[in-house]
Every structure is written in structure tokens, then in C-alpha cells.
Amino acid sequence: MKLASLKEGGRDGTLVVASRDLTRAVRASGIATTLQAALDDWSNTAPRLNALSEDLNAGTAAGAFALDMHALASPLPRAYEFVDGSAYLPHVERVRRARGAEVPASFYTDPLMYQATSAGFLAPRDPVVVPSEDVGIDLEAEVVVVTDDVPMAATPAQASEHIQLVGLVNDVSLRGLIPGELAKGFGFLQSKPRSALSPVLVTPDELGDAWQGDKLHLPMRTWLNGQWFGEAECGVDMQFSFAQLVAHVARTRPLTAGTIIGSGTIANQDTGKGASCLAEQRTVETLRDGQPSTPFLKFGDRLKIDVTDAAGASIFGSIEQQVEPLAN
Amino acid sequence: MKLASLKEGGRDGTLVVASRDLTRAVRASGIATTLQAALDDWSNTAPRLNALSEDLNAGTAAGAFALDMHALASPLPRAYEFVDGSAYLPHVERVRRARGAEVPASFYTDPLMYQATSAGFLAPRDPVVVPSEDVGIDLEAEVVVVTDDVPMAATPAQASEHIQLVGLVNDVSLRGLIPGELAKGFGFLQSKPRSALSPVLVTPDELGDAWQGDKLHLPMRTWLNGQWFGEAECGVDMQFSFAQLVAHVARTRPLTAGTIIGSGTIANQDTGKGASCLAEQRTVETLRDGQPSTPFLKFGDRLKIDVTDAAGASIFGSIEQQVEPLAN
Secondary structure (H helix, E strand, O other): EEEEEEEEOOOOOOOEEEEOOOEEEEEEOOOOOOOHHHHHHHHHHHHHHHHHHHHHHOOOOOOOEEOOOEEOOOOOOOOOOOEEEEEEEEHHHHHHHEEEEEEEEHHHHOEEEEEEEOOOEOOOOEEEOOOOOOHOEOOOOEEEEEOEEEEOOOOHHEEEEOOOEEEEEOOEEEHHHHHHHHHHHOOOOOOOOEEOOOOOEHHHHHHHHHEEEOOEEEEEEEEOOOOEEEEOOOOEEEEEOHHHHHHHHHHOOOOOOOOOOEEEOOOOHHHHHHHHHHHHHHHHHHHHHHOOOOOOOOOEEEEEEEOOOOOOEEEOOEEEEEEOOOOO | EEEEEEEEOOOEEEEEEEOOOOOOEEOOOOOOHHHHHHHHHHHHHHHHHHHHHHHHHOOOOOEEEEOOHHHEEEEOOOOOEEEOOOOOOHHHHHHHOOOOOOOOHHHHOOOOEEOOOOOOOOOOOOOOOEEEEHHHHEEEEEEEEOOEOOOOOOOOOHHHEEEEEEEEEEEEEHHHHHHHHHHHHHOOOOOOEEEEEOOOOEHHHHHHHHOOOOEEEOOEEEEEOEEEEEEEOOOOOOOOHHHHHHHOOOOOEEEEOOEEEEEEOOOOOHHEEEOHHHHHHHHHHHHOOOOOOOOEEEEOOEEEEEEOOOOOOOOOEEEEEEEEEEOO
């Protein structure tokens, strides 16, 4: 099934089930008012949401209406935890190579992850609002999973059973602020502001063969100002599966229902697939030409992130955002 | 007023108003079911909660009952954002001195803060559960504030107006995991598991003269296994006020109602005041004796964190926890 949240009903929106083709939706009234509430009681709500989804896809759901992507909030407008990974090592390898550094051997066995902000996710068609153009505004197209409750010290096999939803994220990054923050030693803060999830999150069974080994096996399609930017393969060069990433986070803490775990920006060894963030593209250019030629995002720039099925249909809905200045 | 949450009614507990002397409480029925709900609509709920608080303190609140600290959940059992600072530079200076390093000049003008987990806070009398004794288990006694909605790019003066509640936190730290995680460059994750907030959070007006310049001017009293451990002055050597810390986090993002901002472990230049974390005490010992003599926490060890008023009465209730192993 596919789940989304309308921009109505309060800070957490109103939960709807979306049709497989993303043209219709129906409120989950009587099951759960919000996606967080559904995840809080997932073993009870998931079967009922699934039944509603079957009715919707069969055209028999009462109260179904045309789905307007602009009426959607983020599926989780606010969440309790978002831990983002950096699971595609070609990106890490290239960045290090560009500055003449080695990738530590441990990076191939110990996931690199960071605590990200989850307090607010931008709606999938809402602007990316940034206080200045001079901070190196970048997108990062990634895959995310959402878990229900995961016990502390869960193994990857156990963690796999707790992956309930899959989606996309535009992990907005302010590159100009990153070197200074990382030099302070405590990780990202101002350099990683609010991100945008895809319009819908889907259960792994919706993905069929494209979900195997706790990885998504489809290309991440990105466009900038209407121009093709990349189609890196999400299932290729992902060093750690989502089950491994979830288990890594759960080593010393239980995870609360609704926890979001990100893959990191999709990057392949094959640079012919393009990039999923400007920093990656600029690194490829630096290694090739000695300097980057693609600028970071400016006010007015538009980005699009989408993953489509074999027939070319959007699975999660596309993230489409424009960069805008903070209003005074 | 003083606010707390009972361990009843669901994942977010049930909001109660506590009496000034922490002996009585009353459910906030009809105003807000949870503290998060109250914060989501603070301009409407705060005056009504204040009125209930006045009734409770006057002995006229219907439904008041004896307050049992063990019946309390964390005041925010789960929250959307916790950003912790390191605002007491004597701690940073000593740690650096012990390893022969300098404190960068920027640390005196640019707050050091990190994105922490907010997905679950331990109840104030619940155990600290850790998967192993070998990870350098430490407490960190800190002050926290809770904000309502803060706009992006708020100035410190504007941020000050959004500080609605003050409390304490035991920011549990697994010291043995920190060097490895910080060496990876993306900050804390496994090394900073769930923390515990104080039993109650209080509005700044409850603190009288002890709340000035967006800082708490009282000693942070800590005990380990019943023995005095420290009474560092929270109002001394705090390089950045809470208003400055809130503004730092809000530079590139709005803050959601219920955001928790921490001070970092309380540490003074005057080591005669003791410490607020074992790492600090061990650093003092290393500088004095060449090596640390105080061990990290073991299973069964007990900690207590409290801040009292001039008459010796606990303001926030004490955090009292025992360290326990993860059950198999």
C-alpha cells in the first residue's frame, strides 16, 4: 500500500491511502488520523489500511477523491528520529580522492551515519527556503525506510522485520557550512536544515522484485531546472543494506515507531549514471578537469527527484521543489 | 508553573500540573492531554495551565492527588528535536589541555552544539539500560530549555521570548564509543543513547532571580552511589546563554514547538565545585596525577542529579537512576 498525509487537520496532517497509480486517495478515517498514529499501533492498523488500499485500487473505496500532489504535506510532517547514512562508498571514495586522502578500511565494515533533524519535513512540492544563496545550497537524492518499534541491539535480520515503509528524501545540504561544522568535531547542524520526503511512502511489498536484500533496486532519477542530472542505481554500490543501517543505529538504543533511516546520496562507480547531488558532480568535475564547473543551487532553481517502475510510472510521487529566499 | 507527565494514557503520557513543592499534582484534563499538545498550542494552553497551577498551589484544584515521582514518565517521553550544546568552556579547555591541544579561538564566539536523539527520553527514575559495561558509561548533568515555535533566523533576543520551560537532563554518554565515532567525522550516534529529563519542567518565572540573562544561576548537585560528586554553578562559566544557543540552531531552520536545547555538562574553572560528569572528573585527575582514578559507571551504580532553591527544596525533582544491563 501507499500512504500519504494531507495538509489538513493539524501539525501532523491527515493520513490517506493513495492508489497504486497515485491518481486517487481516501482518508484513513476510523483507522488512524495520522501516519505517526498508524505507526504507533502498526500491527493493528496495517492490516486495516491494507484492506482500504485494496478497496481503493479496486475502485470500491467510499469517499475516494482525486489525489493532488500539492495538497500533500510530508507523509511524516514531523518525526521523532531521522538518522541518515552514507552507504554509497563511491561518493566517499571520490570526495577523498579529490583531496588526496584515503578511505579508512573501517568504512567498508562500519556504517557512516549521522543524527539528522526530524522535527519538520518540507512538503514534497513546497520550496526549499534558505536564508542565503551563499551557503552552497545542494540537494541529495536518497532512499529512506521507516521502522516500527525496534528493540535495542537488534541484529540486521531482526531489524529487517521492522522496515515497514520505503520512500525518498531530498536531504537538503548547505555545503558552505559543512567544512566549518565538521572541523568543530560534533557533526552537522546548521549545514543540514529541513529535508523533504517523497509524497508517498510505500510498503516493501509494493516494490516487488525491486526490493531485495533490504535495498531498492531501481535508478534514482534527478533533474535540475528540467535538465537530466542523474539516474544512479540505488541497488548498486550500496555498501550496507537498510537492515544493517537500522541495526547500526539500534546498537545502543531502541528505535521508536516512525524512525526514518536514510541511505545517503545515491552514487555509483559508473559516473555515466550522473549524480544525485551537486557536491558529487563537482567532485567528478574536479577529478576530471581540476576544478568544478557546476554551481550550487541559486534562488529560483528547481529540482525534481523521482523513482519509476519498469513501465515508467512514479512509485513514490516525485519531489519537486524550488529554492527560495527567506522572507523578511 | 511546573509540568510533568504521568506514565498513563499512551506513548506521550498524560500531562499534569505539579505543585511548587512537588507533593501534589492534577491532570490537565480539558486543557491538553499531553505536554507536546500543550506546547503545540502554547499561547492558548499556557494561561489555562497557569490558572490550574494557581488553584493547585492554593489547595483548591479539584482532582489533585499526591505526586509519586515513580509514576512519572519523562515530561516529554518523545520529542521532535534535541540539540545539545557544550557551552561550559572550562570542560572543553581541560579536555584539550589533557591531550596537549589548544581550544580554537572560534569556540569562544561560535557555540559548539550537536544534533542529539529525541525519539525517547528515559523516565526520571527509570534505569539507564546499556548493552555492555565496557563502553565507558557516563552521566552528564545539564540544564535544558524547551521552546515553542521559533522562526528561522531568529536573533538571540527573539529566541529568548520562545524559551517556555526549563529543566534538567542526564545526557547519558558512552565514552568508549566517542573517539571512534568522532574520528569518522559525522558526530555522535551510538555514543549518545537515550537521556533522562528531570521529573518536571518549569516556566522561567518559577525560578525568580535564579533565571537571569537566559541562564540558570544555581548549582547543579550530583551524587554517585550516595556520595557527593559535584555542585558546579550553572550560572558561572556558561559562555553562551540559552537565547544564543536557540538562535544558533535556528539559523537555517525554524524550530518546532517542543524543541529541547541543552547546555552541555556543567563545568566551572573552580574544580573545587566537583564535576557534572565522570569524563570531567577523570580529566581533572589526569591533569593533577597523570592518570584518572575514578572509574566510569558499572551495572548497579546509582546517580542523582538535583537543583535546589535557596531553602534547599528541589525545583525540578531529582533525576535518580541506576545503571542496568540490557536483558537478554
